[in-house]
Amino acid sequence: MSNDDDDYPDPSPEELGIGALLDEGPEPFLDLLASPPDEMEELLPLMPQRTAAPQTWVVTVADAKFHWYDLVAGFPEVPDIRDPVGRHLRRMQFDLEATSEKRLIYFAVNRPRVRFDTARSTSWAFFSLKLTVPLLVGPEEKKESLxxxxxxxFAATLKKPSVAMTDRFITLNWGGLVEALSIHDVLQRYENNLNYATEVQYVGQTKDPRGRLARARLMPVQRVHQKFGEDNDMLLLIQRMNVEVMSADGDPAELEVNQNPVAADVLLKDRIDVIECALIRYFEGPEMHGRTDKEADVRRQRVAEVALTNNLESFRIDLRLEESGKYHDLYSRHAGTSRNHILDCTIVNGNVQITRVPDKTARS
Incomplete structure (x- = not known):
């Protein structure tokens, strides 16, 4: 395990602007460890009933959504919900806060900095609703347009909206409805000629009773933000995974005895923990740059445990989305650019061994 100084230097919490706020709880990877026996005693009757037959899993993305992390990373004041942009920000906060109760996968990702150019004006095409919006792209603020x-x-009372811009948001006033869209909403929603891929910097799991991710109080994510934030925008790509279990005994999650919330969550935790570990290894590389030896050991133990208790032989992770544009082209320092990341995974001594399915095969 390498702790190369070039990989995510460790600024102090004070340098990150969060100080003692990060002393609220342990590292999130410690959630992988089993609870002490005395804490589990009263839950033992509710624990899942396992099956004996070997299992293989097929993991797909049920849904995915980007959230612009920069908008919460600076600890902003509570948004004014009377303002369209404020309502947009508050909805994003609610969405992020809700993820802390769920077992979802997130990628902390970077894209080149893009802003609306408020020094120039928007323009309309004749006899249509085609709107040209001026942009500033990259740290050099190259002038572009979209x-x-x-x-x-449906709720509009005007045929053509009035338009207002800040550097990060555009608002469209349709009379009976006011839409507020961030620059990244626009880039996702509308075709454009900005051919930038999305770089995965960090992989994690949203489940956290302290809700630190939504409040920008999770040290590993803030460290990434500190390192890359000057020239890039940072977003969270949050994904809900669907796991199909193939086994002669069927899926244990479908057994009647496992329908109680405790059993269902234990089985889901097994699956999401292993998926998280596999995606960390794929996007961050076998060295898991920036992570400690202790975390690597905990993850190996957890993967070995899940493989043993579930008789897990292999699994496939398919990150493709049915409706996705080039904004969903993902890459990292260890994974090439693609919209079709499909990974065949096996487990050897607690390590996830990954073979990427070639793109041509993935599309067929």
């Missing part, structure tokens, strides 16, 4: 074709919302 033409988007709007559709009149």
């Amino acid at each position: 033409t988007i074709e709007l559709e009149v919302p």
Whole structure:
């Protein structure tokens, strides 16, 4: 395990602007460890009933959504919900806060910095709802533009909206409805010629009773933000995974005895823990740059435990989305750019061995 100084230097919490706020709880990977026996005693009757037959899993993405992390990373004041942008920010906060109760996968990702150019004006095409919006791209603030074709919302009372811009948001006032879109909402929603892929910097799991991810109080994520934030925008790609279990005994999660919340969560935790470990290894590399030896050991123990208790022989992770544009082209320092990341995984001594399915095979 390498702790190369070039990989995520460790600024102090004070340098990160969060100080003692990060002393609220242990590292999130410690959730992988088993609870002490005395804590589990009263739950033992509710623990899942396992099956004996070997299992293979097929993991797909049920849904995925980007959240612009920079908008919460600076500990902003509570948004004014009377303002369209404030309502947009508050909805994002609610969405992020809700993830802390769920076992979801997130990627902390970077994209080149893009802003609306408030020094220039928007313009309309004749006889259409094609709106050209000026942009500033990259740290050098290269002037670009983007033409988007709007559709009149059902609640609109105007045929053409009035437009207002800040560097990060555009608001469209349709009379009976006001839409607020961030620059990254626009880039995802509308076709454009900005050919930038999304770089995965860190992989994690959202489940956290302290809700630190939504409040920008999770040290590993803040460290990534500190390292790459000057020239890049940082977003969270949050994914809900679907796991299909193939086994002669069927899926234990479907057994009637395992329908209680404790059993269901234990089985789901097994699956998401292993998926998280596999995606860390794939996107962050076998060295898991920036992570400690202790974390690597805990993850190996957890993967070995899940493989043993579930008779897990192999699994496939398919990150493709049915409706996705080039904004969903993902890469990292260890994984090439693609919209079709499909990984065949086996487990050897607690280590996930990964073979990437070639893109041509993935599309067939």
